[in-house]
Amino acid sequence: MKTKFTTFALLLALGLSAAALPAQEPVLHKELEAQRIKVAKSMAKFTVSVEIDYDHEAVRPPTPRTPRLPIPGMGGEDPNDPFQRYDIGPFSGLIVGKNHVLISDRTLGDFNTTGAGPGVEGVTVTLPSGDRYPAKVVGRHQEIDLALLEISADLSTSIDVAIATFPADELKPERGQQVFVVGRGQNPLRVLVNDGIVSAIDREARKAFQLDARIGNATLGAPVADNDGRIIGMVTLHNHETFGQASGVSYAAYMHEVKRAYALMKEGKFVERPKAPFMGIGANKKWPDKPGLEVGNVVSGSGAEKAGIRTGDIILKVDDAEMNDVPDLIAHIAGHKVGDVLTVKLLRGEKEMDVKVTLGPRP
Numbered sequence: 001m002k003t004k005f006t007t008f009a010l011l012l013a014l015g016l017s018a019a020a021l022p023a024q025e026p027v028l029h030k031e032l033e034a035q036r037i038k039v040a041k042s043m044a045k046f047t048v049s050v051e052i053d054y055d056h057e058a059v060r061p062p063t064p065r066t067p068r069l070p071i072p073g074m075g076g077e078d079p080n081d082p083f084q085r086y087d088i089g090p091f092s093g094l095i096v097g098k099n100h101v102l103i104s105d106r107t108l109g110d111f112n113t114t115g116a117g118p119g120v121e122g123v124t125v126t127l128p129s130g131d132r133y134p135a136k137v138v139g140r141h142q143e144i145d146l147a148l149l150e151i152s153a154d155l156s157t158s159i160d161v162a163i164a165t166f167p168a169d170e171l172k173p174e175r176g177q178q179v180f181v182v183g184r185g186q187n188p189l190r191v192l193v194n195d196g197i198v199s200a201i202d203r204e205a206r207k208a209f210q211l212d213a214r215i216g217n218a219t220l221g222a223p224v225a226d227n228d229g230r231i232i233g234m235v236t237l238h239n240h241e242t243f244g245q246a247s248g249v250s251y252a253a254y255m256h257e258v259k260r261a262y263a264l265m266k267e268g269k270f271v272e273r274p275k276a277p278f279m280g281i282g283a284n285k286k287w288p289d290k291p292g293l294e295v296g297n298v299v300s301g302s303g304a305e306k307a308g309i310r311t312g313d314i315i316l317k318v319d320d321a322e323m324n325d326v327p328d329l330i331a332h333i334a335g336h337k338v339g340d341v342l343t344v345k346l347l348r349g350e351k352e353m354d355v356k357v358t359l360g361p362r363p
Contacts, residue, residue, distance in 0.1 A: 032195065035227060039180045040193045042229035044128060045162035047222060049188030050093040050103050050135070050149070053122040092183035092222035093125060093149065094234060095163050096262055098156040101125055104221040104236050105140050105147040113270040125151050126188040129160035139265025142273035144207055144253050145236035148265035164223065164231055169256040173198045173209050173224075173232050181213055181235060181252075183222030192218055204237055205335050208251040211235075215250035224252045234258050275361035277336050280304040283326060286314055291322040292347070293329060307344070307355040314347035333359065 093101040109117025115137040116123065123135040131153070139148035155161050173179065177198045185192040196213025203210050211224070215235055224233035233252030253261075264271060280302020286292035293315040298305050315323050318332050319342055336342070342357045 036180060036193045036195060039225050039227070039229050040182055040191050043180075043182040043223060043225055043231075044191050045160070046095050046164040046231070047182055047184055047191065048093045048095060048101055048128070048161075049090045049126040049184035050101070050107070050221065051090045051124045051126070052107050052116075052120060053124070054109075055119045055121055089217060090126075090184065090186065090188065091217060091220045092235075094221065094223050094231075095155055095161055096166075097163060097266065098154050099151050100262075100266065101135065101149040101151065102221070102234065102258065102262065103147050103149060105142055105145045106236075107220065108137060108140065108147050111140065111142055111270075111272050123149060125149060126184075127153075127155075127158070127161055128189065129158070130189055131160075139267075139269055141261040141265055141269075141271045143271055144257050144261050146234070146253070146258065146261045146265070148262065166259045167230055167232065167255055169259075171230065171232060172254060172256075173201065173226070175199070175201055178227055179211065179213065179232065180225045180227075181211070181215060181219050181222050182225060183219035183235075185218045192222075194219060203251055203331065203334070204253075207257045208237055208253045209233060211250050211252055213250065231255055275338050277333055277338050277340065277359035278302065278362040279329075279333055279342070279357060279359060281309060283315060283329065285325050291324045292316055293323045293326060303358045303360050307357040309344070309346065309355060309357070310348070312348075315344060316347055316352070317345040319343050 089107065091103060091107050093103045096102050105111075108115075108123075109120050111117065123137065124132055125135045126132050133151040133153055135149035135151050137147055138150045141147070156163060175198055179196060179198055181194040181196070183192045183194075184190070194213045194215065196211050198209050199212040200210035219235055222235045223231045224235060226232050233254055235250060236253045237251040261271070278299075280299035281295050281304045282297040283293040283295050286294040295304075295309060295311055295313045295315065298309055298311060315329070317323060318329065321328065321332055323329050323332075332342075336359055338359055338361045340359050342359065344355050344357050346353050346355060
């Protein structure tokens with residue numbers, strides 16, 4: 001049975017303590033509340049509020065379109081649909097240098113090599129003290145959904161903030177681990193804390209992990225901490241058009257990937273997202289108790305069609321990995337790049353066969 005986790009908006013004036021919690025609450029709930037407060041206090045100085053000033057006429061189409069489920073390699077969301085890429089802030093950011101703040105790249109609009117996308121008129125960072133600074137976009141890394149902001153203040157001399165340190169590369173979350181997302185809500189002086197668990201690891205080409213935690217726009221770009229207050233990830237690659245606002249499904253980039261991206265961006269690099277690999281089929285689970293995905297459709301001109309895959313074929317394995325459900329195939333494709341060749345074991349009627357599928361670029 002799936003455990004339900006509460007979303008807790010912690011109105012943190014940095015003076016709240018565990019003693020302020022109601023005494024009649026169950027012990028376990030009190031312990032979780034106390035842990036939230038502990039982690040929030042340790043993370044509050046690293047986390048800032050970020051406002052993006054949009055010209056909405058420039059970035060949104062006149063009529064919203066119905067979003068579609070993105071399934072890497074199997075069709076899905078239109079990457080050129082601007083309605084699916086712009087959110088309403090404010091958002092969260094993480095202080096990583098004396099004048100550097102990391103945020104989610106998707107908040108900045110279309111990619112270019114000079115800064116934010118067309119229609120973004122300004123970016124403002126609000127510190128925990130309430131001080132506000134205009135920010136300049138000095139780097140972008142679409143592949144991991146991060147952007148680097150630079151402000152004029154020297155944050156290393158401020159008593160109100162702290163610069164986050166990157167943990168050792170080997171510090172990675174484990175499936176089932178308790179985590180806390182610490183961001184800034186509509187009031188930038190208060191901290192928003194959401195708790196949940198790590199529900200899957202090595203998603204998005206092994207650059208991110210999946211969270212079962214209530215994530216909204218305010219916590220997009222927020223750090224993810226473990227029980228000891230160590231930063232183990234950043235909320236990125238979040239698409240509420242797919243899963244619903246605060247749906248409980250989201251992704252966080254591993255901190256060693258964030259560290260790698262930051263090193264590039266602080267040198268002024270702008271890294272565009274590579275074309276996603278595309279197999280070119282639609283499939284559904286065939287049997288409830290054993291591996292097998294039944295091909296429902298094959299995209300014309302795709303690698304799957306060229307390999308001879310047909311509607312009605314059953315995919316048993318891909319590169320010796322059993323296909324127990326559609327997410328297995330999605331994750332396997334996402335872990336590859338355009339041009340990679342997959343060995344697909346098919347069942348057609350009573351006959352098993354292996355075919356080679358070359359992944360193409362996602363349309």
